[in-house]
Amino acid sequence: MDRINIHIRDLITSYQELNPSTIPELSDPPSALEFMRYAATNRPFILRNGAADFPAVQKWNAAYLREVMNDAPVNVAISAAGDADSVLERPDGELWFIKPCEVSAPFGAVLDAIQLQEQDAGHTGPVLYAQTQNDNLRNEYAPLYADIPPTIPFARIALQRPPDAINFWLGSARSRTALHRDPYENIYVQVLGTKTFTLLPPTEAPCVNEQRLRAGTYVPAAETQAEHEAEGPPAAVYPTLDSPPASIPFPTWDPDNPAVRPSPYSHLAWPIRLMLRPGDMLYLPALWYHAVAQGNGNEGISCSVNYWYDMDYSGAFYSLSGFARGVGLASMGREEDGGFIDAPAT
Amino acid sequence: MDRINIHIRDLITSYQELNPSTIPELSDPPSALEFMRYAATNRPFILRNGAADFPAVQKWNAAYLREVMNDAPVNVAISAAGDADSVLERPDGELWFIKPCEVSAPFGAVLDAIQLQEQDAGHTGPVLYAQTQNDNLRNEYAPLYADIPPTIPFARIALQRPPDAINFWLGSARSRTALHRDPYENIYVQVLGTKTFTLLPPTEAPCVNEQRLRAGTYVPAAETQAEHEAEGPPAAVYPTLDSPPASIPFPTWDPDNPAVRPSPYSHLAWPIRLMLRPGDMLYLPALWYHAVAQGNGNEGISCSVNYWYDMDYSGAFYSLSGFARGVGLASMGREEDGGFIDAPAT
Ligand SMILES: O=C(O)CCC(=O)C(=O)O
Ligand SMILES: O=C(O)CCC(=O)C(=O)O
Secondary structure, three states, X not given: OHHHHHHHHHHHHHHHHHOOOOOOEEOOOOOXXXXXHHHHHOOOEEEXXXXXXXXXXXXXOHHHHHHHHOOOEEEEEEEOOOOOOEEEEOOOOOEEEEEOEEEEEEHHHHHHHHHHHHHOOOOOOOEXXXXXXXXXXXXXXXXXXXXXXXXXXXXXXXXXXOOOEEEEEEEOOOOEEEEEOOOEEEEEEEEEOEEEEXXXXXXXXXXXXXXXXXXXXXXXXXXXHHHHHHHOOOOOEEEEEOOOOOEEEEEOOXXXXXXXXXXXXXHHOOOEEEEEOOOOEEEEOOOOEEEEEEEOOOOOOEEEEEEEEEOOOOOOHXXXXXXXXXXXXXXXXXXXXXXXXXXXXX | OHHHHXXXXXXXXXXXXXXXOOOOEEOXXXXXXXXXXXXXXXXXXXXXXXXXXXHHHHHOOHHHHHHHHXXXXXXXXXXXXOOOOEEEEOOOOOEEEEEOEEEEEEHHHHHHHHHHHHHOOOOOOOEEEEOXXXXXXXXOOHHHHOOOOXXXXXXXXXXXXXXXXXXXXXXXXXXXXXXXXXXXEEXXXXXXXXXXXXXXXXXXXXXXXXXXXXXXXXXXXXXXXXXXXXXXXXXXXXXXXXXXXXXXXXXXXXXXXXXXXXOOOHHHOOOEEEEEXXXXXXXXXXXXXXXXXXXXOOOOOEEEEEEEEEOOOOOOHHHHHHHHHHHHHHHOOOOOOOOOOOOOOO
């Protein structure tokens, strides 16, 4: 096992030696071939102002969103403290993977609630984040879809596929998306406010201290349930274990809070941080770990759009990444079957 | 360790499930972007007749080569049985990595000797193979360089670099190149006779049973040394250990002789075989294991040209491939330092 530890360390450090520790900022959109070189090496880039000419970037503000969406029902994720889909440490020390309370509410009420939670510095109620990640911009938010291009040309030509999902994100500085990864090539566009990404490459899987956690969900507090059904978002939520019981392997180490729950490899990680402002575009390659914090714009909201293109499972990258994850877990005595948290969707 | 074995098996089989077990044959040269997709996924392809319009393919034969090269001195590799740069099992069972006797001789004499060794079915003398792999086509064989394009356009545009080496290979069915791998993107062109490749993807590194072997070299037999210095190729060679002593890690399992020296993972390998005929072009991606056998054309020779482009060490592929190799070795109790047999040339 000692020898395995050495190889894991070598993997992490050799990647760091062979790759820049910063993200390039392109001044012009890449050609499809240039984009393919980034995708081939699974390396991110930022295109500052790359989306400056999207109608969304030019037109969207709170009033416009309210006018276009009106009272259309949308799904909103509600958590106790902006911590949906993340690790929750219970009073007894047990870690849960906690999912949000999902509620359907009129868009106007959701936007109001998000803006209100920001205006009140002492806000203690639950935190809302519209972040369904289910292609919502071509469904629930269809009235806004006309304001963005239906695909990103360099990505579509290079990857030879349409986006699998186009997502709309509306939240505020109270929410933070916990470190995780997705089997998607991600083109992420900031529209209002800011987003700050903390990134780790796939070779640093052994750093994230992935553990299998019991799954829980935020549910409306009993006394507020009637109220909630009547008028939208509940006034309080509390965590409860899923039934039937479920569990999920999830990173428990966070590079932005590195002293908490490190794995034996976490100290080797080289997190990369970057901030997107309105009009900026990020290419976040498949299987990169990312945690995402938000900064409010002058209307107290942060709004983004992103395009998820299915990753290519062929070639060696996907299999080798799963292997690195699996060997890392095995070296820490964790007994996940197979190396693949991000199984192909087939 | 048991768990590690399972992850190694999963790596090998998941790659096989996610990738075709055959090599595509393209009917037209790929665009740079299409080529980049193959390079990105580290997947080979064949372009049948892809080099049919190279002057080399149209003009080369024994007489032409003899005329153009005349008596220019060339370096030729001489082995006892066509087994240069391969594993030699000694009478006591020890395995050596044996390198050829390298001799400079007039091209005409080398070509004569190669053709003669094929005409005599009972030939028992040493076997010649002109295969210096040191950019010889732009040096020793410069008079022939005009007969091939200086680069392969789709590869140059996609990879953004000129070839690091262009090599000329002249041998016969008596030689076989042992299973190995190179840190190069390889565009291989067959000109005369045939070559049959046996391939394993980089994920099958644990199958090749790499072992650190003492290094040896074929040297001219003492009684023939004088003769050799006088008139070119020696009449006999025998293996001798290098001094100072040296060792090299090298695959000891051969998918074309699978019962001999298998590793615990060799039975999982899915070797891919393909034959190139005059005018055919192969893209052999970096770090693929390849063994290469030759078939004589009607003049008793096999002749090829290939372009080596440096591989891209950035991204995760190189680091992850080294990791798979290293973990495989560690799981078999082998103690190589680091995972990288193919260290960057820097
Ligand atoms: O914007 C966020 O809060 C998270 C974004 C994300 O996880 C993604 O785009 O995959
Ligand atoms: O043609 C041969 O004998 C071997 C070719 C080879 O190993 C290569 O092109 O890398």
